[in-house]
Amino acid sequence: xxxxxxxxxxxxxxxxxxxxxxxxxxxxxxxxxxxxxxxxxxxxxxxxxxxxxxxxxxxxxxxxxxxxxxxxxxxxxxxxxxxxxxxxxxxxxxxxxxxxxxxxxxxxxxxxxxxxxxxxxxxxxxxxxxxxxxxxxxxxxxxxxxxxxxxxxxxxxxxxxxxxxxxxxxxxxxxxxxxxxxxxxxxxxxxxxxxxxxxxxxxxxxxxxxxxxxxxxxxxxxxxxxxxxxxxxxxxxxxxxxxxxxxxxxxxxxxxxxxxxxxxxxxxxxxxxxxxxxxxxxxxxxxxxxxxxxxxxxxxxxxxxxxxxxxxxxxxxxxxxxxxxxxxxxxxxxxxxxxxxxxxxxxxxxxxxxxxxxxxxxxxxxxxxxxxxxxxxxxxxxxxxxxxxxxxxxxxxxxxxxxxxxxxxxxxxxxxxxxxxxxxxxxxxxxxxxxxxxxxxxxxxxxxxxxxxxxxxxxxxxxxxxxxxxxxxxxxxxxxxxxxxxxxxxxxxxxxxxxxxxxxxxxxxxxxxxxxxxxxxxxxxxxxxxxxxxxxxxxxxxxxxxxxxxxxxxxxxxxxxxxxxxxxxxxxxxxxxxxxxxxxxxxxxxxxxxxxxxxxxxxxxxxxxxxxxxxxxxxxxxxxxxxxxxxxxxxxxxxxxxxxxxxxxxxxxxxxxx
Amino acid sequence: xxxxxxxxxxxxxxxxxxxxxxxxxxxxxxxxxxxxxxxxxxxxxxxxxxxxxxxxxxxxxxxxxxxxxxxxxxxxxxxxxxxxxxxxxxxxxxxxxxxxxxxxxxxxxxxxxxxxxxxxxxxxxxxxxxxxxxxxxxxxxxxxxxxxxxxxxxxxxxxxxxxxxxxxxxxxxxxxxxxxxxxxxxxxxxxxxxxxxxxxxxxxxxxxxxxxxxxxxxxxxxxxxxxxxxxxxxxxxxxxxxxxxxxxxxxxxxxxxxxxxxxxxxxxxxxxxxxxxxxxxxxxxxxxxxxxxxxxxxxxxxxxxxxxxxxxxxxxxxxxxxxxxxx
Numbered sequence: 001x002x003x004x005x006x007x008x009x010x011x012x013x014x015x016x017x018x019x020x021x022x023x024x025x026x027x028x029x030x031x032x033x034x035x036x037x038x039x040x041x042x043x044x045x046x047x048x049x050x051x052x053x054x055x056x057x058x059x060x061x062x063x064x065x066x067x068x069x070x071x072x073x074x075x076x077x078x079x080x081x082x083x084x085x086x087x088x089x090x091x092x093x094x095x096x097x098x099x100x101x102x103x104x105x106x107x108x109x110x111x112x113x114x115x116x117x118x119x120x121x122x123x124x125x126x127x128x129x130x131x132x133x134x135x136x137x138x139x140x141x142x143x144x145x146x147x148x149x150x151x152x153x154x155x156x157x158x159x160x161x162x163x164x165x166x167x168x169x170x171x172x173x174x175x176x177x178x179x180x181x182x183x184x185x186x187x188x189x190x191x192x193x194x195x196x197x198x199x200x201x202x203x204x205x206x207x208x209x210x211x212x213x214x215x216x217x218x219x220x221x222x223x224x225x226x227x228x229x230x231x232x233x234x235x236x237x238x239x240x241x242x243x244x245x246x247x248x249x250x251x252x253x254x255x256x257x258x259x260x261x262x263x264x265x266x267x268x269x270x271x272x273x274x275x276x277x278x279x280x281x282x283x284x285x286x287x288x289x290x291x292x293x294x295x296x297x298x299x300x301x302x303x304x305x306x307x308x309x310x311x312x313x314x315x316x317x318x319x320x321x322x323x324x325x326x327x328x329x330x331x332x333x334x335x336x337x338x339x340x341x342x343x344x345x346x347x348x349x350x351x352x353x354x355x356x357x358x359x360x361x362x363x364x365x366x367x368x369x370x371x372x373x374x375x376x377x378x379x380x381x382x383x384x385x386x387x388x389x390x391x392x393x394x395x396x397x398x399x400x401x402x403x404x405x406x407x408x409x410x411x412x413x414x415x416x417x418x419x420x421x422x423x424x425x426x427x428x429x430x431x432x433x434x435x436x437x438x439x440x441x442x443x444x445x446x447x448x449x450x451x452x453x454x455x456x457x458x459x460x461x462x463x464x465x466x467x468x469x470x471x472x473x474x475x476x477x478x479x480x481x482x483x484x485x486x487x488x489x490x491x492x493x494x495x496x497x498x499x500x501x502x503x504x505x506x507x508x509x510x511x512x513x514x515x516x517x518x519x520x521x522x523x524x525x526x527x528x529x530x531x532x533x534x535x536x537x538x539x540x541x542x543x544x545x546x547x548x549x550x551x552x553x554x555x556x557x558x559x560x561x562x563x564x565x566x567x568x569x570x571x572x573x574x575x576x577x578x579x580x581x582x583x584x585x586x587x588x589x590x591x592x593x594x595x596x597x598x599x600x601x602x603x604x605x606x607x608x609x610x611x612x613x614x615x616x617x618x619x620x621x622x623x624x625x626x627x628x629x630x631x632x633x634x635x636x637x638x639x640x641x642x643x644x645x646x647x648x649x650x651x652x653x654x655x656x657x658x
Numbered sequence: 659x660x661x662x663x664x665x666x667x668x669x670x671x672x673x674x675x676x677x678x679x680x681x682x683x684x685x686x687x688x689x690x691x692x693x694x695x696x697x698x699x700x701x702x703x704x705x706x707x708x709x710x711x712x713x714x715x716x717x718x719x720x721x722x723x724x725x726x727x728x729x730x731x732x733x734x735x736x737x738x739x740x741x742x743x744x745x746x747x748x749x750x751x752x753x754x755x756x757x758x759x760x761x762x763x764x765x766x767x768x769x770x771x772x773x774x775x776x777x778x779x780x781x782x783x784x785x786x787x788x789x790x791x792x793x794x795x796x797x798x799x800x801x802x803x804x805x806x807x808x809x810x811x812x813x814x815x816x817x818x819x820x821x822x823x824x825x826x827x828x829x830x831x832x833x834x835x836x837x838x839x840x841x842x843x844x845x846x847x848x849x850x851x852x853x854x855x856x857x858x859x860x861x862x863x864x865x866x867x868x869x870x871x872x873x874x875x876x877x878x879x880x881x882x883x884x885x886x887x888x889x890x891x892x893x894x895x896x897x898x899x900x901x902x903x904x905x906x907x908x909x910x911x912x913x914x915x916x917x918x919x920x921x922x923x924x925x926x927x928x929x930x931x932x933x934x935x936x937x938x939x940x941x942x943x944x945x946x947x948x949x950x951x952x953x954x955x956x957x958x959x960x961x962x963x964x965x966x967x968x969x970x971x972x973x974x975x976x977x978x979x980x981x982x983x984x985x
Binding site for chain 1 (some may be wrong): 698701702705709712713714715716717718719720721722723724725726728729730731734735737738741769772780781782783792794824825826827828829863927938977
């Protein structure tokens with residue numbers, strides 16, 4: 001064993017091991033910053049070339065490893081997170097070929113490389129990652145097969161294609177068991193330990209908003225959530241998915257008031273309209289959730305804040321599924337406590353003097369009871385003078401002033417921020433609400449897709465008697481940018497611009513949704529739901545384990561049968577002939593491998609006269625088929641049938657030899 | 659540690675051994691093929707376990723699927739390893755006799771059960787009595803040559819033949835045992851230095867042809883390699899062809915290799931000396947006779963068959979507990 005472990009690698013095995021490491025690394029690279037990924041590729045190529053003849057000296061490897069660790073850590077600002085760990089893994093994997101010398105090294109390289117697709121899935125679960133990960137794992141298994149052949153000195157190696165085919169067969173053999181375990185192995189309802197967070201957040205809704213920073217989000221057309229309504233959906237202009245509510249402004253950015261989160265949920269007066277929906281949320285690595293209008297109650301696993309924003313108990317690192325009810329309120333927190341009122345009016349001193357002056361002027365003109373009129377006046381001004389654009393200059397110190405009096409163009413962040421500042425200056429309690437607006441209905445599967453680019457920010461103003469009321473200045477300017485429909489999409493270019501592409505996209509997303517539903521979003525609760533139709537709903541974990549055991553045994557039996565079949569004779573005539581021989585072998589009259597058919601039949605006939613005639617006839621027919629080459633398909637079929645039918649006579653005792 | 663390991667091995671042998679060695683052909687019974695993970699297999703298992711626990715904890719389904727696919731493929735590879743060995747047969751086994759101390763070239767012929775010849779069986783490891791070799795089956799049959807170390811004369815039972823494989827992935831080793839009843843003969847080791855062959859005795863004087871000597875026996879045609887001094891120049895001139903003289907060398911009568919004549923020596927020393935003399939007599943092309951206690955005299959004779967008979971008789975003499983015993 002020790003001898004074979006230290007075996008030097010031949011060229012072919014080396015190439016296989018490196019290919020496995022490369023394929024696994026490739027799955028991880030798209031999830032890393034592009035410059036770093038390119039660096040990893042360069043490093044991998046360099047170390048492979050440099051260590052082609054002999055491994056790099058130990059001190060060079062140690063120095064490189066230290067340098068890489070330092071680089072990765074400094075890149076993430078010395079915060080350890082999931083992405084940092086994955087970047088480290090990629091860097092080490094790129095460095096590992098430097099010590100590839102023996103069979104043992106190659107095996108440890110391949111085993112180590114298998115962590116790369118695994119960690120890819122911790123960062124991303126999209127189809128590209130899945131496909132690349134699967135390729136990486138397959139090549140890694142093929143490399144293991146090659147290494148095992150070298151260890152066993154199995155002689156001539158098969159072609160790479162045959163090698164991959166062999167591995168594919170292994171994977172297929174194990175597939176039923178793997179799938180049974182996937183769906184039926186008891187899942188953890190609550191995690192044993194938390195998922196480490198990312199050190200560098202990906203773009204998405206957050207507890208903070210600075211006007212002008214959402215550009216990457218607005219250009220990201222990946223889905224953020226998929227929603228299916230039970231019953232009629234709301235009109236597109238009512239599809240406001242409320243996310244984090246931002247109360248505090250420091251002159252530059254809006255932040256959520258965390259200290260208010262634990263206040264009791266205020267009373268609302270619901271209207272008659274109710275929407276019942278299920279929402280599948282893509283992983284965002286944040287705990288904030290969005291909900292249509294005001295959710296009736298927090299679903300299990302989430303908590304409802306004072307401002308009716310939902311927060312999951314743990315960051316959403318994988319696909320999650322939420323069942324919610326929503327209704328637009330008739331009155332939302334109609335009694336505003338004084339300290340909240342004061343908070344919703346607070347503005348930092350020394351920022352946006354012109355906006356503040358304008359707000360005060362409007363208040364003087366409208367009188368103390370003119371809140372609604374002020375809001376109306378602001379909306380009218382926006383509608384008349386403002387435009388929508390995604391290309392805005394960087395804001396200076398007085399961002400609201402610049403937007404309201406100079407550019408007069410911007411997108412939702414500018415509109416909502418300036419609007420709220422203006423309202424607060426006029427003495428109307430107001431706050432910024434972020435979330436998504438609109439959605440796209442996929443005709444396949446009848447569900448709605450809300451994309452990252454549907455991210456939106458609007459305002460809520462507090463009016464006497466009605467409580468918090470939504471005011472969306474952006475929608476007043478560019479409703480088509482907010483309430484996404486097929487027509488707008490077709491006009492705006494992108495996917496719908498080419499005829500015939502939109503349906504393809506729809507079908508693609510529909511498939512993706514099915515995949516999310518069946519595979520990615522599968523968890524403990526869905527697993528229990530699986531038991532219900534089988535009548536095992538009440539048995540809980542015990543029923544699940546029993547079902548898993550039963551399926552695993554079935555899968556193993558299938559595996560055994562399939563694996564045993566692989567080596568079996570393919571020719572049906574030969575197979576039937578061998579089986580016939582096996583039947584006589586049980587009586588001690590098996591055919592010796594060197595024995596011709598007819599000679600064997602004669603030998604059996606002597607011992608068992610009862611079988612003589614039939615067996616001799618069969619053996620003659622078999623010999624004719626085998627050697628006279630009368631390859632008539634019908635003949636062969638008849639022969640197979642007769643061979644299968646023939647049984648040694650039950651009562652015939654072998655006669656004692658004379 | 660090592661002693662414990664050896665004891666465990668011995669224990670396992672005793673447990674897994676059949677009651678008696680079977681006559682050929684012997685089969686590697688499907689139900690008696692053992693599969694255990696290799697060290698790399700354990701490493702791979704630990705890796706999958708880590709992945710699986712992590713994936714379950716994070717409820718990360720692609721990661722779990724990857725882990726399960728790898729695990730399924732690993733299990734399938736165990737199955738394939740087992741199936742490669744299942745029902746293989748050792749149908750012939752044999753070795754040319756060798757003197758003790760030199761390795762015997764044991765040839766183990768293995769064949770696949772009929773109807774299962776298409777399965778790929780390459781890189782199987784055959785181990786027997788401390789020797790090992792690789793075996794690959796082509797069209798269902800294959801042969802492995804093992805250099806079996808020999809130490810003492812007599813019958814050598816190769817004991818159990820262990821057939822193992824770590825293919826296809828190297829995660830687990832499947833192995834099985836067979837106990838073919840096919841002993842190998844080991845000749846006694848000849849003495850290294852010793853007195854020359856005893857002079858011949860007996861009435862059957864005869865002679866042999868030699869390139870040198872006193873009496874010319876006959877002339878024959880020149881062949882490549884003949885010494886120039888042996889050429890009969892006069893005769894060649896007469897016949898117009900190169901002729902070479904050959905001489906008749908009178909040789910003493912049959913050599914008698916007698917056990918009783920080696921009185922002061924111990925039994926094993928006598929056997930070694932006799933074995934050496936047998937070889938020397940054979941090399942000198944002399945007829946010889948072997949007299950052993952309690953047995954009929956072998957010979958006189960000469961040639962491979964006679965040599966084998968003599969060495970076999972020597973090899974199978976009863977062994978003494980101590981080297982200086984008296985027969």
